[in-house]
Amino acid sequence: MPRSPSSPAFWRSPLRGPWFTSVLGVVLLVGITVLFVTGLLSYAAYNPNLSAVNDKTPDKGILGFYLFPWPTRPVWLYRLTQGVHVTLGIALVPVLLAKLWSVVPKLFALPPARSLAHALERLSLLLLVGGALFEFTTGVLNIQLDYVFPGSFYTLHFYGAWVFIAAFVTHAVLRVPTAFRNLRHVRRPSTGPASGSPERASGLPGAGEPARPEDELVSPDPLPPTVSRRGALGFVGGGSVLLVATTAGHGFDGPLRETALLAPHGGAEPGSGPNGFQINKTAASRGITATETSEEAWRLVVTGKDRTVRLSRTELRELPLYSAALPIACVEGWSTSDQWWRGVRLRDLAGLVGYEKDAAPDVLVESLQRHGAFRVAALRDNQVRDPRSLLALFVNGEDLTPDHGYPARVIVPAAPGVLNTKWVARMTFGDL
Amino acid sequence: MRRLDPRRFDPRRLDPRRLELRRRLAALRPATRPRIGRDLIGSPFQLLLLACTFALAAYAGVRLLAAEWSRVALWFVGAAVLHDLVLVPLYAGADRAVSEALDATGHRDRTMYVRVPAALSGLLLLVWFPLISGQVADHYRSATALSADDFLAHWLLITAALFAGSALLLLLRSVRASRRDPLRRATKERPPAAH
Numbered sequence: 145m146p147r148s149p150s151s152p153a154f155w156r157s158p159l160r161g162p163w164f165t166s167v168l169g170v171v172l173l174v175g176i177t178v179l180f181v182t183g184l185l186s187y188a189a190y191n192p193n194l195s196a197v198n199d200k201t202p203d204k205g206i207l208g209f210y211l212f213p214w215p216t217r218p219v220w221l222y223r224l225t226q227g228v229h230v231t232l233g234i235a236l237v238p239v240l241l242a243k244l245w246s247v248v249p250k251l252f253a254l255p256p257a258r259s260l261a262h263a264l265e266r267l268s269l270l271l272l273v274g275g276a277l278f279e280f281t282t283g284v285l286n287i288q289l290d291y292v293f294p295g296s297f298y299t300l301h302f303y304g305a306w307v308f309i310a311a312f313v314t315h316a317v318l319r320v321p322t323a324f325r326n327l328r329h330v331r332r333p334s335t336g337p338a339s340g341s342p343e344r345a346s347g348l349p350g351a352g353e354p355a356r357p358e359d360e361l362v363s364p365d366p367l368p369p370t371v372s373r374r375g376a377l378g379f380v381g382g383g384s385v386l387l388v389a390t391t392a393g394h395g396f397d398g399p400l401r402e403t404a405l406l407a408p409h410g411g412a413e414p415g416s417g418p419n420g421f422q423i424n425k426t427a428a429s430r431g432i433t434a435t436e437t438s439e440e441a442w443r444l445v446v447t448g449k450d451r452t453v454r455l456s457r458t459e460l461r462e463l464p465l466y467s468a469a470l471p472i473a474c475v476e477g478w479s480t481s482d483q484w485w486r487g488v489r490l491r492d493l494a495g496l497v498g499y500e501k502d503a504a505p506d507v508l509v510e511s512l513q514r515h516g517a518f519r520v521a522a523l524r525d526n527q528v529r530d531p532r533s534l535l536a537l538f539v540n541g542e543d544l545t546p547d548h549g550y551p552a553r554v555i556v557p558a559a560p561g562v563l564n565t566k567w568v569a570r571m572t573f574g575d576l
Numbered sequence: 577m578r579r580l581d582p583r584r585f586d587p588r589r590l591d592p593r594r595l596e597l598r599r600r601l602a603a604l605r606p607a608t609r610p611r612i613g614r615d616l617i618g619s620p621f622q623l624l625l626l627a628c629t630f631a632l633a634a635y636a637g638v639r640l641l642a643a644e645w646s647r648v649a650l651w652f653v654g655a656a657v658l659h660d661l662v663l664v665p666l667y668a669g670a671d672r673a674v675s676e677a678l679d680a681t682g683h684r685d686r687t688m689y690v691r692v693p694a695a696l697s698g699l700l701l702l703v704w705f706p707l708i709s710g711q712v713a714d715h716y717r718s719a720t721a722l723s724a725d726d727f728l729a730h731w732l733l734i735t736a737a738l739f740a741g742s743a744l745l746l747l748l749r750s751v752r753a754s755r756r757d758p759l760r761r762a763t764k765e766r767p768p769a770a771h
Contacts, residue, residue: 203639237703248664261618264626270656271633277655289716290706294647299640304652306636314629318622370675370687379692383699390700390734405730406704414721422720429718547721 149252158366159376160246165361166323167377168243173316173323175236176276180309182229186475187302189214189222189560194506195522195576198563200298207306216530219482219557223473226560227395230477233283234391238383240276242376249361265318268311275308287476288408296517394478397421409478418540419548421480422472424561427546430513432567434546437512442551444535448497448573457551460537463488468532474561485555487536490528494573504528506576509554512567521563522576527556535568667698689746693738700731 147154192199193211201207215221257263279301286297293300371379393404397413404410413420435441443454467486473479494504507528511519527533533556537544544550549566556564617623641648674694675687706712708731713724 201639203642205635205639207636207639234703238699241699244659245664245668248660251660259616259618261622261626264630265622268626268629268633270653271629273659274652274656277659278652281651281655284703285706288704288706288712289719290712294644294651296643299643300648300651303636303640307633307640307652310629310632310636314625317625367675368684370684370691375688379688379695382692383696386696386700387703390730405734406700406707406727408707408716409720409722411722411726411730425719426721 149249150254152249152360152363153365154252155249155363156365156367157363158369159371159373160249160361160363161373162322162326162359162361164373164376165243165246166326168239168246168380169319169323170327171239172236172243173320175232175239176312179229179233179236180305180312182225182232183301183305184210185225186222186229186560188212189225189558190563191522191524194524195508197508197518197520198522200296200517201302204302207302213524213526214558216527216533216557216559219470219532220473221558222560223395223471223479223558226473226475226477227479230283230287231388231392231395233280235384235388237280237284237387238380240280242380244273247361253360265314268314271307271311272315275304275311278304279308298517397481407478408476409474414547415545418542419545421483421548422478423547424472424474424476425516425566427550427567430511430516430567432512432546437546437551437567442569444552444568445570446493446497446573447571448494448499450498453496457537460488460535460552464492465537466531466534468534468555468557470532470555470557472555472561472564484540485534485536486538486541487534487552487555489531490523490533490535490554490556491531493535493571494528497573499573502529505574507574508572508576509565509568510570510572511565512569518562518565521554521565523554523556523559523563525575527559528573530557532557535571667695670694686746689742693735693742696738697731697735700734704731 149155187201187208188211190198191214192201192204192208196202257266282293282297282301282304285291285293286301291297389403390405391407391410393400393402394407394409401410402412409422414423415421439457443456444460446453446455465486466489467484469482469484471479471482490507491501491504494507495501499505504525505528506525507523509521509523513519523533534554535552536549536555537552539548544553549568552568553566554564554568640652671687671691674690675684678684678687678690701708704727707716707724707727710724710728716722716724
């Protein structure tokens with residue numbers, strides 16, 4: 145029985161049909177909307193409009209229309225939005241795969257186009273499917289530090305998301321009414337092509353199209369079922385549950401993190417004691433040596449309106465020190481619970497170089513590290529003025545370790561991890 | 577018959593003569609308009625939407641392709657092609673082979689006991705392949721101070737647990753099915769296999 149994939153009888157699964165595809169479609173409609181919004185928020189959290197050093201997609205044009213100064217409260221804001229973005233993205237992998245499987249016969253359907261609109265719609269499906277797989281693939285690779293994709297992750301994932309969402313919105317507008325109708329009318333999931341339902345009365349666009357294009361998904365020659373459609377849906381959901389169960393712990397500490405058996409920052413902590421929590425980039429991997437961070441060698445250079453001061457770590461310790469309980473939240477989706485940081489307030493440092501503390505400006509923070517996308521980062525005035533924003537010297541009651549930024553690091557509430565510069569060497573206050 | 581709410585629009589309540597007129601007008605329409613052109617072009621609403629899609633996609637796409645256009649395009653299109661023409665046939669073929677093999681032994685209904693653990697294990701491997709395969713192990717260890725050695729072991733243990741759970745479930749259900757007789761169930765509370 146060598147039949148061609150363009151023949152409906154080639155596809156034998158009894159599961160394919162409007163109900164199965166519609167359920168998965170509605171789940172993706174909600175899930176991908178959340179992914180897109182949290183993704184846009186993550187870009188806003190970098191404050192890309194503040195300074196070129198924060199912006200890896202400076203050609204964004206109108207795609208940055210929604211940008212706003214990222215707030216400093218609640219302190220867990222980025223921890224939540226980015227944790228949802230990454231964890232939900234992983235959870236949706238099986239849903240996406242199942243959805244694509246459920247509609248794969250349409251890829252081979254003939255004739256290739258019934259009308260100009262139909263031809264263009266099929267072309268837009270390349271953007272939809274290619275875009276979805278491109279976004280999921282780059283995201284999943286990036287959190288595993290596997291930078292095999294062609295270019296900067298930020299550029300690919302941001303512009304790729306816009307190409308994808310362009311096709312996604314159109315697909316949703318054209319298909320969601322049908323999907324909801326299918327869910328309402330097809331009460332019994334096992335129904336075949338339902339005839340006599342009032343589809344045509346509601347005036348769907350596309351005069352030359354069959355009454356229900358998704359009916360072509362139903363196999364005319366199905367194999368005997370090995371599972372019900374509800375069972376298959378449970379199977380897909382089970383895949384999501386398994387992925388979440390082995391990933392979601394990367395946003396918590398202690399025993400919960402240990403449950404994230406396969407997540408890059410799951411499992412055991414890298415160390416024990418006050419500095420034992422998760423590390424994004426170690427000192428060794430950034431080429432930071434003990435010689436340049438020693439008490440004799442290291443000086444913090446702070447520049448402001450009318451003067452520049454150079455401070456040793458001992459001198460910094462003699463300034464008024466404050467504490468703040470803040471988490472670390474990474475763009476890769478993992479985070480720690482609140483750590484107890486202690487150091488000099490950023491606005492006090494602005495005060496040292498000629499600014500009113502309550503009117504402190506933006507600041508450009510430079511690290512000792514010589515390479516890396518965010519060795520220089522900019523913070524906005526609202527972040528500098530927040531009393532919990534610190535140049536931290538201690539964490540959880542101890543000196544910072546080299547891997548956590550010794551001699552001094554920035555910690556700002558609700559900011560993405562990369563903006564919390566480690567091994568700070570120079571701070572330049574002034575409007576950016 | 578349900579009584580109809582007069583405030584609600586219901587086409588059945590329309591004047592039958594007006595309905596007849598509408599039907600006739602609709603029947604005339606193909607003669608007055610060249611249907612063939614409409615069929616070739618399709619819905620104008622759909623065309624407008626698609627024009628928006630391609631305009632926005634082009635705006636972002638130019639930026640996406642700015643640096644290394646050929647490789648990025650290869651990734652974008654390649655992802656779809658690889659999925660549709662390699663991954664789907666591979667797993668669908670494997671699935672068909674399993675259900676046919678079970679069919680040959682008269683146990684087609686047990687396909688799910690193989691399909692579920694195999695697919696879930698494959699899903700974990702697909703998502704976490706860089707870590708499980710160890711291809712990023714050195715870079716990962718140097719960046720995070722964490723060991724990459726455990727991912728393969730974790731994946732294998734989860735896979736073992738999935739298959740063991742599936743086997744246990746099959747065993748329990750088989751035993752229960754063979755003990756449907758209520759008299760026998762009353763004499764033996766628990767099946768011996770359920771430890």
